[in-house]
Amino acid sequence: MIFIKNGKVFTMTGEVIENGSILIKDGKILEVGKDLVAPLDAEVIDAEGRMVLPGFIDAHCHLGMWEEGIGFEGSDGNEMVDPVTPHLRAIDGINPMDISFKEAYMGGVTTAVTGPGSANVIGGMFVALKTYGRRIDDMIIKEPVAMKIAFGENPKRVYESQKKSPITRMATAAILRESLFKAKNYLEKKELANEDPSKMPEYDMKMEALAKVLNREIPLKAHAHRADDIFTALRIAKEFDVDITLDHCTEGHLIADYLAEEGKGAIVGPTLSNRSKFELKNLTFDTPKILGEAGVKVAITTDSPVIPLQYLPICAGLAHKSGLDEMEALKAITINAAEIVGIDDRVGSIEIGKDADIVIFDSNPIKDIDCKTYMTIINGEIVYKN
Structure with missing residues (x-):
């Protein structure tokens, strides 16, 4: 004791x-x-x-997926050959002995929600885990905790270079819809097979993974910076009656009233970084304050390794400096983060x-x-x- x-x-x-x-x-x-x-x-x-x-919680990062100080050998966050990879599991690509884990808990971050990057339209399954341990299996809080999807520039950039779809926002949305429709059809066939086993479809690992979303066991975790991409993410979630979290939400302050009506939490960041691409042109630490005042539940993320995980409280502090109430800033890296990702029964x-x-x-x-x-x-x- x-x-x-x-x-x-x-x-x-x-x-x-x-x-x-x-x-x-x-x-x-x-x-x-x-x-x-x-x-x-x-x-x-x-x-x-x-x-x-x-202990602090980062609700969206890539801890252990890109190891510190290593190039290709330690890069395990994006399988950039297929835009639809829902069957990938973060737990199979994380090295918990990377120094970034120690730095995280030394900085007070005890929980990380980590997983694949945003190269693919559907990237794979995130995990919520503790930042201390030697074996991932012993560190898990919830797995899977969400299904990563991505909108905006990243999938376009990756697949334009390969001369394959998607190279437009239209195609990104279409590929996501098509995948969810296939998964819905797959589930319907499995349901029919309860009465007639001969109708059981051939096992499909991708569809089995997406079934967790359609059954509302886990939410979609939507990488979306720009306002129009955020609305597309919400539109598709409504079409398929699935849950969703809005991750990055860089232009959330421009549509705060709409997001409040939607009732979805926003995981904001990384904001302590430069405007490295066009969709970050409205990047500001004002976003958490504006969203919070509109009634949106806000968490703050480092998007580690974009910003090292141990600087999560600094990110919350800069949001506080920009007007976010001090207690709300603390909530954004504790209870709000836990509630948005569905692990508040534990942490x-x-x-x-x-x-x-x-x-x-x-x-x-x-x-x-x-x-x-x-x-x-x-x-x-x-x-x-x-």
């Missing part, structure tokens, strides 16, 4: 507990509050007034029964540039201490 005392505990459920305590047992949060008594057999950590937060807040992913900071990580991580706890285990 671990007992944290004398901390300023930000539960992210609306409560900030001065001189608060947290009791951790068997990797879970057992108690949270004031005036708790440490069990005799507990390891006691005196936070000494430090800021205590749930995102300091609540009884949730995973004991706790970070203690010497000062405020989104306001103080020299803030240091004092301690990181993942699954009830101290994995880093400054």
